[in-house]
Amino acid sequence: MSPETPAGAAAAAPAPWSIRLRDATVRYPNGVVGLNKISLDIEAGEMVSIVGLSGSGKSSLIRTINGLVSLSSGTLEVGDHRMDLARGRELRRLRGQIGMIFQGFNLAGRTTVLNNVLVGRLAHTSVARTLVGAYRPRDRQLAYEALDRVGMLERVYHRAAHLSGGQQQRVAIARALAQEPGIVLADEPVASLDPPTAHAVMGDLRRINRELGITVLVNLHLLDLARGYGNRLIGLRAGEIVYDGPAASATDADFERIYGRPIGDQDLLGGAASSASTASPVSLPGEPV
Numbered sequence: 254m255s256p257e258t259p260a261g262a263a264a265a266a267p268a269p270w271s272i273r274l275r276d277a278t279v280r281y282p283n284g285v286v287g288l289n290k291i292s293l294d295i296e297a298g299e300m301v302s303i304v305g306l307s308g309s310g311k312s313s314l315i316r317t318i319n320g321l322v323s324l325s326s327g328t329l330e331v332g333d334h335r336m337d338l339a340r341g342r343e344l345r346r347l348r349g350q351i352g353m354i355f356q357g358f359n360l361a362g363r364t365t366v367l368n369n370v371l372v373g374r375l376a377h378t379s380v381a382r383t384l385v386g387a388y389r390p391r392d393r394q395l396a397y398e399a400l401d402r403v404g405m406l407e408r409v410y411h412r413a414a415h416l417s418g419g420q421q422q423r424v425a426i427a428r429a430l431a432q433e434p435g436i437v438l439a440d441e442p443v444a445s446l447d448p449p450t451a452h453a454v455m456g457d458l459r460r461i462n463r464e465l466g467i468t469v470l471v472n473l474h475l476l477d478l479a480r481g482y483g484n485r486l487i488g489l490r491a492g493e494i495v496y497d498g499p500a501a502s503a504t505d506a507d508f509e510r511i512y513g514r515p516i517g518d519q520d521l522l523g524g525a526a527s528s529a530s531t532a533s534p535v536s537l538p539g540e541p542v
């Protein structure tokens with residue numbers, strides 16, 4: 254797949270990636286085991302919720318798939334690529350096609366929404382162009398399209414720091430989309446947001462999965478979000494998969510088995526699932542910025 258598209262040629266969207274882990278173990282330098290011999294097949298285009306108590310290995314799994322954490326043993330394939338064997342430029346190229354969304358948004362607050370989204374094009378842009386900020390028209394077009402998809406086009410020249418949390422998370426989603434990713438990984442993407450905004454952001458993630466076919470994995474600690482937005486649910490406990498099945502039919506008893514304790518109000522967000530497309534709840538005209 255070439256990152257360069259000839260001028261004037263229609264850009265074909267890259268195919269989504271599958272994820273395959275075999276006996277994957279992550280042991281941190283201090284001896285703690287983050288993942289314990291996990292084998293997992295996620296097909297291209299799936300939307301997967303990952304749940305588990307604090308310390309169960311949710312972030313370890315996502316960071317491993319992104320190549321931020323190396324396997325101690327076992328194998329990892331993303332699409333047709335052996336992520337566990339990739340090094341240097343190849344590793345950077347693979348990571349460039351995996352979008353990451355974090356609880357804390359990770360935007361550069363002092364610069365514009367557009368510049369933040371163009372960061373998603375970095376893996377596809379030469380160092381020389383990056384240094385002088387000479388993004389190609391196609392990069393800008395992709396950035397605008399990504400912002401439009403999450404309802405943030407009207408904020409393109411606003412400073413990121415001046416946006417609400419929900420708006421910042423949308424910009425982060427747009428940045429991930431601008432990468433033309435094969436996979437989007439989100440680590441507790443709504444943990445800092447109020448319930449309506451959390452539903453709206455989860456709705457955006459589901460939409461990019463459905464409309465663009467991108468494989469999406471979302472770490473969540475709220476079980477109604479996990480059940481409501483994922484097609485498949487994976488439960489982790491002590492670095493092992495203890496549940497794997499359709500999300501919608503996961504029962505409270507299933508969650509109690511994953512969590513190893515009764516579930517309560519603290520495990521639910523509440524509020525209605527967002528059916529609608531997008532951003533209206535957080536980008537009302539006239540809202541102060």
Ligand SMILES: Nc1ncnc2c1ncn2[C@@H]1O[C@H](COP(=O)(O)OP(=O)(O)OP(=O)(O)O)[C@@H](O)[C@H]1O
Pocket residue numbers: 281282283285286287305306307308309310311312313314474
């Ligand atoms: N960089 C690290 N060095 C050492 N141990 C780590 C590191 N990162 C995670 N761990 C340990 O690995 C285990 C799994 O952690 P992980 O962050 O994957 O859990 P989590 O499910 O994401 O938890 P949370 O819900 O609190 O985010 C924990 O015991 C944690 O302390």
Ligand SMILES: [Mg+2]
Pocket residue numbers: 311312313440
């Ligand atoms: Mg975590």
